[in-house]
Amino acid sequence: MTLLVDIKAQLGAFSLDVQFAAPSGVTALFGPSGCGKSSVINAIAGLIRPDQGQIISASRPLFDAAARVNLPPHRRRMGVIFQDTRLFPHLSVQQNLTYGCWFAGKLRKGPSLQDVTDLLGISHLLHRRPASLSGGEAARVAIGRALLSAPDMILADEPLAALDEARRAEILPYFIALRDAALVPMIYVSHSVAEVAGLATTVVAMGDGRVIAIGSVDDIFGRSDVMGANAITLLPARIVGHHSDGLSELATEAGQIFVPQMSADIGTSHMLRINSGDVILARSEPNTSALNILRGEICSVGAQRGGAVMIDLRAGNATIRARITQRSCASMGLDIGQTCFAIVKSLSLARGEDR
Amino acid sequence: MTDAANWLGPEEWQAVRVSLQVAAWAIFVSLPLALLTAYALARWSFWGKSLLNGIVHLPLILPPVVTGYILLRVFGRRGVLGVWLEQTFGIVLSFHWTGAALAAAVMAFPLTVRAIRLSIEAIDRRTEQSAATLGAAPVWVFATITLPLALPGIIAGAILGFAKALGEFGATITFVGAIPGQTQTIPSAIYVFLQSPDGGQGALRLVILAIVIAMTALFASEWMARHAAAWARGA
Numbered sequence: 001m002t003l004l005v006d007i008k009a010q011l012g013a014f015s016l017d018v019q020f021a022a023p024s025g026v027t028a029l030f031g032p033s034g035c036g037k038s039s040v041i042n043a044i045a046g047l048i049r050p051d052q053g054q055i056i057s058a059s060r061p062l063f064d065a066a067a068r069v070n071l072p073p074h075r076r077r078m079g080v081i082f083q084d085t086r087l088f089p090h091l092s093v094q095q096n097l098t099y100g101c102w103f104a105g106k107l108r109k110g111p112s113l114q115d116v117t118d119l120l121g122i123s124h125l126l127h128r129r130p131a132s133l134s135g136g137e138a139a140r141v142a143i144g145r146a147l148l149s150a151p152d153m154i155l156a157d158e159p160l161a162a163l164d165e166a167r168r169a170e171i172l173p174y175f176i177a178l179r180d181a182a183l184v185p186m187i188y189v190s191h192s193v194a195e196v197a198g199l200a201t202t203v204v205a206m207g208d209g210r211v212i213a214i215g216s217v218d219d220i221f222g223r224s225d226v227m228g229a230n231a232i233t234l235l236p237a238r239i240v241g242h243h244s245d246g247l248s249e250l251a252t253e254a255g256q257i258f259v260p261q262m263s264a265d266i267g268t269s270h271m272l273r274i275n276s277g278d279v280i281l282a283r284s285e286p287n288t289s290a291l292n293i294l295r296g297e298i299c300s301v302g303a304q305r306g307g308a309v310m311i312d313l314r315a316g317n318a319t320i321r322a323r324i325t326q327r328s329c330a331s332m333g334l335d336i337g338q339t340c341f342a343i344v345k346s347l348s349l350a351r352g353e354d355r
Numbered sequence: 356m357t358d359a360a361n362w363l364g365p366e367e368w369q370a371v372r373v374s375l376q377v378a379a380w381a382i383f384v385s386l387p388l389a390l391l392t393a394y395a396l397a398r399w400s401f402w403g404k405s406l407l408n409g410i411v412h413l414p415l416i417l418p419p420v421v422t423g424y425i426l427l428r429v430f431g432r433r434g435v436l437g438v439w440l441e442q443t444f445g446i447v448l449s450f451h452w453t454g455a456a457l458a459a460a461v462m463a464f465p466l467t468v469r470a471i472r473l474s475i476e477a478i479d480r481r482t483e484q485s486a487a488t489l490g491a492a493p494v495w496v497f498a499t500i501t502l503p504l505a506l507p508g509i510i511a512g513a514i515l516g517f518a519k520a521l522g523e524f525g526a527t528i529t530f531v532g533a534i535p536g537q538t539q540t541i542p543s544a545i546y547v548f549l550q551s552p553d554g555g556q557g558a559l560r561l562v563i564l565a566i567v568i569a570m571t572a573l574f575a576s577e578w579m580a581r582h583a584a585a586w587a588r589g590a
Contacts, residue, residue: 047488089482089587132589149488
């Protein structure tokens with residue numbers, strides 16, 4: 001286990017009581033604003049001191065209330081990427097990037113400046129000052145600066161929240177590249193389903209200072225007790241064709257799916273998000289205007305919540321989640337093992353590409 | 356140079372030289388202490404903080420003659436610290452230019468501390484936190500982040516203090532008198548000129564010179580602080 005967090009802290013009127021373990025890869029701390037995600041990051045980085053518990057990184061205790069261990073931030077080896085970048089205004093981009101290298105010394109070998117600037121596409125900015133950078137450029141420099149300090153772990157605190165939609169789409173791929181390069185494990189704080197769905201390997205769902213659930217992205221985002229009415233299905237897909245009538249064809253584990261024209265090239269993989277509320281179920285093969293009809297077998301019928309139930313449909317090797325009313329469920333007599341058809345309107349998938 | 360040199364008499368030139376020497380030493384020696392005091396007041400919380408703040412600002416509020424009198428009692432030949440300094444280090448302050456530098460430093464101290472303190476308080480502490488997460492120990496955070504970002508305030512404080520030290524009169528004349536070539540600065544030379552019936556011309560020349568020096572210091576301070584601020588902002 002790369003990082004173990006088990007802390008309690010009273011921060012004014014807000015109480016934080018969080019336990020989770022982060023394996024290698026990207027662990028997302030996911031939850032609404034004000035649920036204590038950033039406080040957890042600050043506690044791991046050593047910027048706030050919890051009242052009780054322990055934080056252990058790579059079998060090194062960073063904080064242990066019982067053993068009276070509380071390492072100062074500069075000895076924790078946590079590369080923090082702050083939402084507001086916090087670049088040093090009086091230093092050049094290159095000096096910002098190499099600031100941490102110097103303190104890491106020769107003992108801890110991090111990636112080279114060349115590798116990092118190539119990965120992030122910032123080689124041409126080295127002699128500029130932070131004040132002259134655009135939001136997206138500053139965000140990339142902040143990522144590079146954290147990486148180059150040769151940390152045991154990267155802590156990214158809502159790194160895209162201050163950016164506009166276009167910049168977010170520009171920066172997220174760098175985080176994905178970082179994950180795939182497997183340079184260093186990462187904790188990624190976000191309230192955005194799109195960011196977490198595209199990036200995380202493990203999700204720690206938080207609410208009101210507590211951990212609600214821990215699991216894979218697909219598992220957490222499909223749970224109605226975590227996501228409520230916003231529970232979704234994540235379906236890995238590959239673009240197999242762009243049709244002249246304005247639709248793109250995707251191949252998925254559940255079958256072929258049509259979505260409004262996508263900009264990416266044929267062969268590109270894409271994480272399709274299907275809102276559970278946008279899925280209609282039918283007992284017999286329907287004859288409707290909908291293009292996407294996925295045949296499957298009901299593998300679970302969830303508990304009733306606010307007049308709605310969550311039905312999981314096993315289609316091919318994928319599970320499609322449908323959130324339907326309690327009334328429909330009862331009148332259709334839905335039960336585990338029945339064959340069912342899930343209908344997904346193509347146009348309802350249009351949102352999938354942005355957020 | 357010869358014209359200007361002839362424009363002022365030898366005694367007047369002496370006063371200018373003493374003034375510059377006294378003010379320069381006053382700032383040179385007190386600046387590190389002012390920086391420490393400003394940092395402590397801006398960042399630390401400790402018992403007696405308001406008291407320290409009061410003591411630092413005291414010379415600004417007290418009549419200068421009172422400050423001079425206190426210096427005389429403490430650092431004079433028979434003062435507690437005066438005796439100790441003379442016996443231990445052979446340093447004599449009273450009626451000596453070093454004493455004039457001490458008086459100038461004490462009087463300039465509140466202005467210097469105030470300017471530096473404001474610039475330290477204006478630094479975003481989160482910038483310093485991010486340096487700490489990158490592995491910088493507190494002393495390195497101070498040297499590489501706090502100090503450079505406070506530089507505009509440090510320059511402004513030093514020049515303001517220098518100008519104040521040049522113009523200091525009351526505490527200086529009380530503590531060290533006005534000995535030509537030793538403790539007679541521009542203000543005390545003007546005062547001495549005005550005491551003699553035919554000193555009007557000499558006083559006027561020194562008054563003009565004092566205005567020129569003050570304006571130059573002010574413009575230099577503005578210019579340097581502006582450039583340092585632009586540099587710290589990264590423009």
